[in-house]
Amino acid sequence: QDVLSRIEKVILEIIESLSKREPPVLLLQNRSTWVNIRFHNTVGLHMDSQSMVSTVRSDCSSSVTRFASTLKILSVVYKLVQRNTYATKRDIYYNDTQLFGSQRTVDSIVDDISCMLKVPRRSLHVLATSKGLISGDLCYQEEDGTRVNCSSNGKGVPDLNSRLMVRKLWDTLHIPVFVLVDADPHGIEIMCIYKYGSVSMSFEAQNLTVPSVKWLGLLPTDIERLRVPKDALIPFTKKDESKLSSLLKRPYAATQPAWRREARLQKT
Numbered sequence: 001q002d003v004l005s006r007i008e009k010v011i012l013e014i015i016e017s018l019s020k021r022e023p024p025v026l027l028l029q030n031r032s033t034w035v036n037i038r039f040h041n042t043v044g045l046h047m048d049s050q051s052m053v054s055t056v057r058s059d060c061s062s063s064v065t066r067f068a069s070t071l072k073i074l075s076v077v078y079k080l081v082q083r084n085t086y087a088t089k090r091d092i093y094y095n096d097t098q099l100f101g102s103q104r105t106v107d108s109i110v111d112d113i114s115c116m117l118k119v120p121r122r123s124l125h126v127l128a129t130s131k132g133l134i135s136g137d138l139c140y141q142e143e144d145g146t147r148v149n150c151s152s153n154g155k156g157v158p159d160l161n162s163r164l165m166v167r168k169l170w171d172t173l174h175i176p177v178f179v180l181v182d183a184d185p186h187g188i189e190i191m192c193i194y195k196y197g198s199v200s201m202s203f204e205a206q207n208l209t210v211p212s213v214k215w216l217g218l219l220p221t222d223i224e225r226l227r228v229p230k231d232a233l234i235p236f237t238k239k240d241e242s243k244l245s246s247l248l249k250r251p252y253a254a255t256q257p258a259w260r261r262e263a264r265l266q267k268t
Contacts, residue, residue: 002119006118023059024058028116029054029116030052030053030054039196039251041255044195044211044252045251047115056070066109069109070109072099072100077113081124081125086125087126087127092126110124110126111201120204121160121204128160158193163209166194177213177214179213180217181217183217183218185243185266186240188259188263194209195213196252215259220263244266247263
């Protein structure tokens with residue numbers, strides 16, 4: 001009901017603007033800039049409560065499609081929550097491919113709506129195809145009483161479901177969490193997303209980050225210690241160098257001197 005009332009409030013504001021013969025606008029917190037991000041060791045990257053906003057106007061040719069697409073998805077979400085049913089982001093895209101134009105647009109707007117309404121994305125009843133693998137001797141119970149047997153293995157840049165699952169395991173079982181990734185800047189970034197979160201989902205950091213994550217490997221010093229032949233390694237590219245430079249400038253890098261030393265070894 002909380003989600004429904006928040007959507008109703010947005011729609012009422014639009015109706016009020018129309019009644020005054022003013023073009024309606026949507027104010028969305030900017031999820032793509034570091035200016036809006038604060039860092040704390042116990043939470044990770046989180047959005048500032050006084051963050052900058054972007055205006056999506058209904059009377060501007062550059063944003064009118066975004067405005068219409070947002071209202072369309074708000075309508076879908078309202079019906080899903082009202083009926084207590086679920087849909088995938090892919091389902092929503094195929095609901096009106098001509099309006100949305102691409103799956104990426106739908107994905108971005110769903111996260112914008114979650115941020116705008118200040119509710120976890122799962123509360124919108126919109127699901128995404130998970131990239132994680134769940135298997136093994138572990139069992140948990142969903143809010144609706146469904147029992148699930150599993151253990152978790154992420155794949156690539158962690159999606160929301162994988163991050164939620166790892167956070168749930170950590171919160172519930174109080175177990176240590178270790179990350180095993182490639183010894184390159186992209187592997188380090190994957191580990192940092194689990195531990196500190198990401199800029200785009202910083203508004204939901206308290207539900208996604210696991211501050212106690214430990215970097216198990218593969219460490220650049222492991223490559224030296226194990227005497228892995230140089231010709232067996234993938235060359236360090238300009239793209240890798242750019243990613244590494246970006247990582248070392250992030251606010252959490254200053255809190256991990258050992259990680260910084262490991263990261264710099266990748267250039268050698």
